[in-house]
Amino acid sequence: MGKTQFDAVVIGRNEGDRLARVLERATTHARRVIYVDSGSHDDSVAQARAAGANVVELDPARPFTAARARNEGFAALGPDRAEFVHFIDGDSIIDVDWLQSGNVFLQQNPNAALVHGYNVEEAPDASVYNWLTSQEWQKQTGPDASGIGTFLARSAAFAQVGGFRADMIAAEDDELFFRLRKAGWQTWCVSEAMAAHDVRLHAFSPWFRRMIRAGHSFAELGALHEGAARMSRLRAVVWAGVLPVMGVLGVWVWWPLGLLVMALYAMSAVRLWRRCMSQGLPSRPAAKAAGLLVIAKFAHLYGMATYWIGRFRRSDAKIIEYK
Template sequence: MTASDTAAVIIGRNEGARLIRCLGSLQGRVRQLVYVDSGSTDGSAAAARELGAEVVELDLSRPFTAARARNAGLAVLPAGIEYVQFVDGDCEVDPDWIATAANFLQAHPKAAVACGRRRERFPDASVFNRLCDAEWDTPLGEAKACGGDALMRVAAVYTAGGYRDGLIAGEEPELCLRLRRAGWQVWRLDAEMTLHDAQMLHFGQWWNRCRRAGHAFAEGVALHGAGPERHWVTETRRALLWGALLPAVILAGGLLSPYVLLAALVYPAQVLRLSRRMGFERALFTVLGKFAEAAGALEFYWRRWRGTARGILEYK
């Protein structure tokens, strides 16, 4: 693998110093840097140009999505690029990652995607940052999906049709599903990949992130839930059960008899059950998160019934 085989597509909006750090971590390790800007007002586009990146500024008349931004970056890659590193602008890429991942793809011709360990830069800044760091510690080996940071085989992505522009979240697992259906593989390597700066310091940010996940779950089911993969069916059902159906039943029963409200003790019992596997902190927020996920899923169904689409849901 040589740098001439590889490009990087960085997406962002008002990332400031984080974007500069991201671009700097990729300089000299890829043939071309492409930065796709989604309406920044902090001078991100100009800063990226100064660092040698080709800048694509998305048309403001159309809704922003990460999927649309990644497709826009992919579209301007020059001929001869075999691999593309997709990365969010709030991440710093490990110095050894590009070579490690590209060598893996070269050695495994059926592999379309390689991702590694994404870590939170400041996990002790908040409980929400710690939750992100734990979430990204996924099992090693062949996987069903990757996150926003991954090295991909360009030909495979093109063959699959790229990202689905309209998805406000969950676009990477949806692309990976289509890649796997086409016979490609997705791998999680035992290698450091990126440092991410979530800056998630408040409960409202975490709530919106979980709500976005619930929206993605429900939309994923609408797209591929009937397929053999049962894409996000379990996640959506779990969110709706714990975050909507059970609370509604308990509250309705409480109108008939206040003793029915004691059924709400099922929630602390669930926290204690999950604590044995993941610790109290993660268990508590896993249970709380189901309410936010249910809200996101229900919003998707409501908007789908009305025939309206949701714009991007940001948490920072």
């Protein structure tokens, strides 16, 4: 494949040795590569320059977000940018076969603003947290796909809608996809491996912060686009808000109500345990994953609350880092 079909924008922050592999793949196959760094304290900038990428270092006077980084990388390509631009997260190594098939897909589908495939988690068995993340990448295929940060975009479509909302700290990809569809474009997910991802989640605390960030995104998407993430928000409110209140009332007012709440949580945990086993997890890890999925609703509700509190106070949202 020649080097004239697409440009690439790689974003990163303290990605370590993995960034070199990400950049090597990008610079080998893209016409031009822009690396955008969000205040790294390691040698990410030096690695990018050594790989031959053009480097943009974000001004720390403004809050860092992945959305802002991608926008500034796209802007750095200038007016002579390629017809297609691949946005790549610094922890995702693009599959060589995908680079060809993604370009062909956009060439053959003029109504598609973008296309992405599946992220494949490199070490899903390293921890139950990694495994849960690998399940997040199983997006529904078709022309109305949900968002993901790594994707191949049609430059004209991206520019038409003004790129990402730079102030969003999470789900900026979903929000962009919503606006593209409202503008008449299709946002495609195809059933093909796109990138090897390395989430590196091996402890409860970073995973819980990731879930808080997800909850924040549910609330913000719902505020920006009617109906967006409605079921995710409803599940968080019911399982982490309504039912615990009912349980407390059961203790103090009517004890059968408390038993009912406990039974509902038990039934939910069993259902999730069986689902995880059906997806390939052994019994004990599946039980842990089921428990984490129940706990995630509390993190989601907390993240939703932080969004609305910040909006009420009219304060800027701060990025929720989990690595």
